[in-house]
Amino acid sequence: xxxxxxxxxDRDPRRPHLFFRExxxxxxxxxVAQATPVLSIATLGECIxxxxxxxxxxxxxxxxxxxxxxxxxxxxxxECPGLSSDALDQARAAFESRRAxxxxxxxxxxxxxxxxxxxGEGFADEMxxxxxxxxxxxxxxxxxxxxxxxxxxxxxxxxxxxxxSRERIKESVKEFYDARSNIVHGGRGNVTQERNREAFSRGFxxxxxxxxxxxxxxxxxxxxxx
Numbered sequence: 438x439x440x441x442x443x444x445x446x447d448r449d450p451r452r453p454h455l456f457f458r459e460x461x462x463x464x465x466x467x468x469v470a471q472a473t474p475v476l477s478i479a480t481l482g483e484c485i486x487x488x489x490x491x492x493x494x495x496x497x498x499x500x501x502x503x504x505x506x507x508x509x510x511x512x513x514x515x516e517c518p519g520l521s522s523d524a525l526d527q528a529r530a531a532f533e534s535r536r537a538x539x540x541x542x543x544x545x546x547x548x549x550x551x552x553x554x555x556x557g558e559g560f561a562d563e564m565x566x567x568x569x570x571x572x573x574x575x576x577x578x579x580x581x582x583x584x585x586x587x588x589x590x591x592x593x594x595x596x597x598x599x600x601x602s603r604e605r606i607k608e609s610v611k612e613f614y615d616a617r618s619n620i621v622h623g624g625r626g627n628v629t630q631e632r633n634r635e636a637f638s639r640g641f642x643x644x645x646x647x648x649x650x651x652x653x654x655x656x657x658x659x660x661x662x663x
Contacts, residue, residue: 457482463532465551469645470524470531473517474555477505531652539655546572546648553641562633563620569640570617576647578660585614594663596646606643613640 457480468475484500534540553568574584577591589607597603616636657663 462535462547463528465547466528466531467524468551468554469547469648470527471518471521472524472554472641472645475551476555479504527649531649534652540652542656543576543648543651546576546644550641550644550648553637562630562637565637566613566617566620566633566640569613569637569644570621572644573640573647576644576651585611585618588614591660591663592643592647595657595660596643596650609639609643612636613643616640 461477464475464477480503482501482503490497531540535544549568549572553565553572556565556568573579573588573592577588577595579587579591589610592610593603593606597606613636616633617640
């Protein structure tokens, strides 16, 4: 569609930056599916071919460039894993269902998990664990009390396929929530960065699996009846 140049806000309000918003949704889903940060470095907007610009009466038209905040913390390509075809398929399927009601129910969780991945390590480890805890509490509709045992039961019942897998999930949830409790309640004890990283990895795996299971099947009618 051709239109005269002007401010994006002067045009159809449904269209400005639609591509960038959609692309960000997909990148966040891909990050969670791959369990790896996928960061936007810059957006290049309204870039058109020179011949199209001349059809609009523009001799020169170079579009616009905006550096994203992710670029400020980008460390290069030292530890970039190859893209998993399974993760790509998983992200694509979730993206195609983004108009469905079940996506609206858990959509904000995608951004939280993606942001947790992008926080980095060091002092950010504690904040990443809190992010995962909030995501799990929302997805599993946890009560205010007895959070850890309730999460262990619901996650193992929802994700587990046999007794052995359910016990492994319970163990992972307990280790993760012990780390979360140490952070939230100010206890340090024998907590180390290595332990926090291991707890984050376990907690994120439970959250990632839960998210895509919910996107595929929707929320259970009653968590306690699993």
